[in-house]
Amino acid sequence: MVVDRGRRTWGGVVTAVRNAIAVAVAAVIGLGSPVLAADAYARSYTVSRGETLGGIAHRFGCSTDALRRANKLSGDMIRIGQRLDIPERCESGAEASGSAVVHTVLPGDTLAGIAARYGDSVDGLKSRNRKVIGNKNMLRIGQKLRVVPTKAVQPPRKIRYKIESGDTLGAIAERYDLxxxxxxxxxxxxxxxxxxxxxxxxxxxEGPVVRSAAIGRPQHGELVNGQQLPSGRSWYRRRPERSWGTNETIALLSDAFDAVQRKHPSAHDIAVGDISAKTGGRLAGHKSHQSGRDVDIGFYFARQPKTGPKAFLDATRHPLDYEATWELLTTLAGPSPDKSRVEYMFIGYAVQKKLYDWAKKQGVSQRKLDWMFQYPRGSRAMRGVIRHEPGHNNHIHVRFKCPKGDNKCL
Ligand SMILES: [Zn+2]
Structure with missing residues (x-):
């Protein structure tokens, strides 16, 4: 177990994202945390309150030693506001933190494809697996590679399919999303x-062995085979027992939080409030949140609030980290209205104004602003992905669309 002291003060418990499913192909061979591979965005980092060298090293997948060397530090003393150089190649440090999983090479696998699937880097894969793949980086089916995941992955599993009368390859492919x-x-x-x-x-x-299903409406529904949001390296679960969602909800959330921290490494962990109960249904304190498609999320703030991500804080009173918050909202909303998996995001009108004004100043197109925000058309206007709801100045309520194929979802 890698104890991440730097962020522990935040209450963010960082553990490996592991699948509940017994996995034939990839086996977790180490304990500890998947780490963010250092990437092009992560060359320099400003130390915030409460952080330690070890914690920062962990966050970037460096060993503390590598970070010390890169910054010519003799000890572990760092100051708030100090800028640290993050070495580009820290993958060996990730190795040291023991968070690799084994991926068995499948037909058609490429290094780039494997890297993308797990959120690992191609360079990291090469250097970690030099002995297996040699200098020519030759992949052969069945080879076992050490991979350091940075996102929740369902490793592929093999099934044997028996051809039935009337089958076509096209139909089989479609059934399994191949x-x-x-x-x-x-x-x-x-x-x-x-x-x-x-x-x-x-x-x-790929994908879960047993698929989840959202049944009924968010205000009157249930969740079958729900998936629990794992404890993550970029988020904090306020109530794990109320952190159950559809497979799609969990994948979209964890991918979005990770994407924000990759692009904005100084963003703090985000607070994730209630999603749904394990089997959905009524959830005390909410009208909706019944079918695994609703989630309450805190905002990113410019300075890490003392209470950490444990509490939702009022965004009209605490300065937002606009870059990170905008990144989250746009990542969740998706590239375009027709590709969006989000039905609504509820944010108080006053906070919408702040975000809108900021985004406009950044040069976001009017078209995108009109799509994203209800503001400035009035707090009752039925326009924009982001809508006003009373009580939403301290969190974002995201409602995802019905997952494709969930025929009983309303
Ligand atoms: Zn809510």
Whole structure:
């Protein structure tokens, strides 16, 4: 267990994101935290209150030693406001923190593809697996690579599919969210034109073993096979027992929080309030939050508030970290209205104004502002992804759309 002293003062417990599912392909071989791979954004870092060298090192996947050397420090003393150089290549430090998982090379895998899937870096993969893949970086099916994940991943698992009468490769591919050429790659020794009823093919599929389902309405519904938001390296769960959501909710949230911290390494951990109870249904203190699609999230603040992410703080009274908050809102909203997985985000009108004014000053297009904000069209206008609700000056309430395929979701 890597104890992350620097951020522990924040109450953010950092542990490995591990799947509850027994996994045949990737096995967790170390304890500790997945770490953020140092990337192009992370060359320099300003020390905030309560941080330690060890904590910062951990955050960037460096060893404390590497960070000391890069900054010519003799001890562990750092000051608030001090700027630290973060070495670009810290992957060996990630190794030291023992957070690697094993990925077994699948047909069609590439280093870039594996890196993207786990949020690892190609350089890190190469240097960590030099002995296996050699200097030519040759991948062979079945090789075992050490991977350092920076996001919650469902490692692929193999299923054996028996061809039934009436099956087509196209239909099988569609059912498992694959393409026909994926299936061909996964079965290099089989001629797809000669498959007969009763023959078997191997499929490597991703995603949960048991899929979640949102049932009914957010105000009157339930959650089947919900997934719990794991404790994460970029967020703080206020009530883990109320942190259950659909597979999509959990994936979108954890990806968004991680993306914000990758792009804004000085952003603090974000507070995540209630999502849903394990099986959904009525949740004390809320009208909705019943089907795993609603989540309350705190804001990012310019200075880490003393109470840390444990409490929701009023954004009309505490200065926001606009960059990080905007990054979160736009990441969640998605690239365009038709691709958005978000139905609404509820934010108090006064806070909307602050965010709107800031975004406009940054040169965000009017078109995007009109899509994102209800402001300035009045707090009752039925426009914009972000809408006013009383009581939402200290948190963002995000409602996701019904997950695709959840036919009983309303
Ligand atoms: Zn809420």
């Amino acid at each position: 393409t026909v050429s994926d299936i061909k790659r996964m079965n290099p020794k089989k001629d797809p034109r000669r498959l007969r009823v009763g023959d078997s093919i191997d499929l490597w599929i």
